[in-house]
Amino acid sequence: xxxxxxxxxxxxxxxxxxxxxxxxxxxxxxxxxxxxxxxxxxxxxxxxxxxxxxxxxxxxxxxxxxxxxxxxxxxxxxxxxxxxxxxxxxxxxxxxxxxxxxxxxxxxxxxxxxxxxxxxxxxxxxxxxxxxxxxxxxxxxxxxxxxxxxxxxxxxxxxxxxxxxxxxxxxxxxxxxxxxxxxxxxxxxxxxxxxxxxxxxxxxxxxxxxxxxxxxxxxxxxxxxxxxxxxxxxxxxxxxxxxxxxxxxxxxxxxxxxxxxxxxxxxxxxxxxxxxxxx
Amino acid sequence: xxxxxxxxxxxxxxxxxxxxxxxxxxxxxxxxxxxxxxxxxxxxxxxxxxxxxxxxxxxxxxxxxxxxxxxxxxxxxxxxxxxxxxxxxxxxxxxxxxxxxxxxxxxxxxxxxxxxxxxxxxxxxxxxxxxxxxxxxxxxxxxxxxxxxxxxxxxxxxxxxxxxxxxxxxxxxxxxxxxxxxxxxxxxxxxxxxxxxxxxxxxxxxxxxxxxxxxxxxxxxxxxxxxxxxxxxxxxxxxxxxxxxxxxxxxxxxxxxxxxxxxxxxxxxxxxxxxxxxxxxxxxxx
Numbered sequence: 001x002x003x004x005x006x007x008x009x010x011x012x013x014x015x016x017x018x019x020x021x022x023x024x025x026x027x028x029x030x031x032x033x034x035x036x037x038x039x040x041x042x043x044x045x046x047x048x049x050x051x052x053x054x055x056x057x058x059x060x061x062x063x064x065x066x067x068x069x070x071x072x073x074x075x076x077x078x079x080x081x082x083x084x085x086x087x088x089x090x091x092x093x094x095x096x097x098x099x100x101x102x103x104x105x106x107x108x109x110x111x112x113x114x115x116x117x118x119x120x121x122x123x124x125x126x127x128x129x130x131x132x133x134x135x136x137x138x139x140x141x142x143x144x145x146x147x148x149x150x151x152x153x154x155x156x157x158x159x160x161x162x163x164x165x166x167x168x169x170x171x172x173x174x175x176x177x178x179x180x181x182x183x184x185x186x187x188x189x190x191x192x193x194x195x196x197x198x199x200x201x202x203x204x205x206x207x208x209x210x211x212x213x214x215x216x217x218x219x220x221x222x223x224x225x226x227x228x229x230x231x232x233x234x235x236x237x238x239x240x241x242x243x244x245x246x247x248x249x250x251x252x253x254x255x256x257x258x259x260x261x262x263x264x265x266x267x268x269x270x271x272x273x274x275x276x277x278x279x
Numbered sequence: 280x281x282x283x284x285x286x287x288x289x290x291x292x293x294x295x296x297x298x299x300x301x302x303x304x305x306x307x308x309x310x311x312x313x314x315x316x317x318x319x320x321x322x323x324x325x326x327x328x329x330x331x332x333x334x335x336x337x338x339x340x341x342x343x344x345x346x347x348x349x350x351x352x353x354x355x356x357x358x359x360x361x362x363x364x365x366x367x368x369x370x371x372x373x374x375x376x377x378x379x380x381x382x383x384x385x386x387x388x389x390x391x392x393x394x395x396x397x398x399x400x401x402x403x404x405x406x407x408x409x410x411x412x413x414x415x416x417x418x419x420x421x422x423x424x425x426x427x428x429x430x431x432x433x434x435x436x437x438x439x440x441x442x443x444x445x446x447x448x449x450x451x452x453x454x455x456x457x458x459x460x461x462x463x464x465x466x467x468x469x470x471x472x473x474x475x476x477x478x479x480x481x482x483x484x485x486x487x488x489x490x491x492x493x494x495x496x497x498x499x500x501x502x503x504x505x506x507x508x509x510x511x512x513x514x515x516x517x518x519x520x521x522x523x524x525x526x527x528x529x530x531x532x533x534x535x536x537x538x539x540x541x542x543x544x545x546x547x548x549x550x551x552x553x554x555x556x557x558x559x560x561x562x563x564x565x
Contacts, residue, residue: 008373015368019382025397025440026385028408032400088294095290110291112557117302119553121501123522124542127529128305128312134320151301154294183286212390214504215522219530229392233508243400250393261388262381269452272445276490276563277452 026258032247033057057248067252070231076142077217077227078210081149082203088150089114089157090199094187096158097165098173111158115274118155122148122215133220144220145227149210156209157202159274160267164198165191201267208257228253306546312539320533330540340541342516343524350431350506350520351499354438358495359488361439362446367476369447370454380451387444395508398437399424402509424510427517434506434518441505442498446491453487454480493556500549521545 034053061067092114101107129148130139138144168191176186192199217227226234232249261268269277316326334340369380386394401409402423410420423433457480465479481488503522506512512519512527519527525545529538 011368011371011373015379018365018368019379021440022382022385022444024408025394025401026389028401029397088297091290092294095287099287099290101287108561110295112560113295114298115560116553116557117298119497119549119556120302121522121545121549123501123503123525124546124549125302125305125309126525127535127539127542128308129301130530131312131320131535132305132308147301151298154297158294183290187290208388212388212392214392214507215526218507219526229390229504232390232392232396235396243403246396246400250390250397253393254388254390257388257390258385261384265381265384268384268387268448273449273490273494274560276560277449277487 026251029247029251032243033251035244035247057244061245061248061252066231067228067249070226070228073142073221073225074211074227074229077145077149077225078207080142081146081153081210082207084146085150085153085206086157086199086203089154090161090192090202091187092154092158093161093163094165094191096162098170098191111162114155114158117151118159118274122152126215126219129216130219139220140222140224142225145213145217145225148216148220149213152213153206153209156206156271160198160202160205160271161195163270163275164195164202168194198267201264202271204260204264205267205271208260211257309539309542309546312536313543315536317533317535320535326536330537333537334540334544339516339519339524343519343521346431346516346518347500347502347520350435350438350518351496351502353432354435354442355492355495355499357435357439358443358446359491361443362491363450363488365443365447366450366454367480369451383447384444386441387448389441391441391504392508394441395437395505398433398509402433425514427514430510430514430517434502434509437505437509438499438502442495445498446495449487449491449494450484453484457483490559493552493559497552497556500545500552 034055034057035051036054036056092110096107096111099107101110105113133139133144133147136144138147172194173186173190176190181189211227212229213227214229214233217230218233221227221230232253235246235249264271312322313330314325314327316323365383369376369383401407404410404420404422404425407423409423413419413421421429423429461479461483462475465475469475469478501522502520503526506518506520507523507526510518512523521541525538525541528534528541
């Protein structure tokens, strides 16, 4: 069905309006982050032409000990949680795609078990986990955050990696089995290399989820283990609303997951729908 | 293929044990906590169901339920409509259309806390961009964050900004899987794009549409970050969503037993949802 040129103009106009809506907050943050305070309310939108951009806000922000500490905490929590969740979830994803579980817990039951964990609202287990972490003396340590983030992200790894392994031809693994390889060897030497792109994408998705996580970070960390979202949320009470500063800090926090989301486009549908919609 | 039982369990057991320890155990523990009294964070004796009796007479609970429902209903309806519309627009053989797909997906992974933080300035009443743009259209200043009604709408709008891409991405995948021949056949009968959409496209993606509703409800119930940062539950309790109420009750006012009760009820409310999802996934995933 061919679109007429009037139709094309309408479609592009609407698309551009919607794109502006999607992009505006990013642009707003960026513009404010390179303005000096006196220019904030000047309604100027184009750097260089309308105002002289400055890196001053960024320089200050990246020298603030509180921010540096939070960046370090966020990185540690995200990297460690991602690695562990990925390893544990990938093993399950592999097993569900190649083995036949019989008896009380069949493949689909095991899958549902992990899926259910993902459905559950985190706030339900907030209080019991808080008391558990308190009793283990893990409050305000990165370990409390690492433990909960692993828990809530294992299902994501199971879902995506199961799909990845299912797309590997069975004959390849059967051949390795005939050659006398053990399942452990097949997993690490055959399946993992073949599923590497999926593994990278999954790790980026999980990393972003952990990086963005707020409820547990706010509840289980106070000063020593505070992550970037906690620092951002705390800013409001401490400094009021200073636009230049909000822009800088917001961008600093979200830049990494936003870049990751661009790199994992191909895997998003599988991950977001738990494998229910195939592309 | 040759399998052995030990190998099969070794692959799944670590994860299963992990989830049992850090999800299933807390879920059992929460029932215990909800029937006990706390003082200074320590358990001080059994109090039976009194927390539950209090729960059903508590106006703050009712408020949190209504606030949560209002925000997520408004947000989900808008996200589904807008997401479907955007997917329909992008599902066309036009030049440079891929760029729009990328742009529309951008908000999805943007840190919710940072987005909410940013929107405080966007909603700024005097000279913030939202009111400035509305001013150009001749609309009077809206008290986005200071008025109880508009504060709910503000939270919903941020949620819409963040989650429309989710609906968009899935709808687009579904639309693109419709065979081209179906459109060609329909085009012989009618030239109306409206009728082709409702006669061909929508029926073909209706199961995906239901799936997206289910997934959105599942995620939306968890809403916490945006109201916790954008409005801190206010003004008053106007945007105090359920998860935020649990957090406040348990970890701000240290009423751990009562917050556990709220958790138990949330779990019970979620069970039908979990059963719907499990039922639909049993069919799809096997």
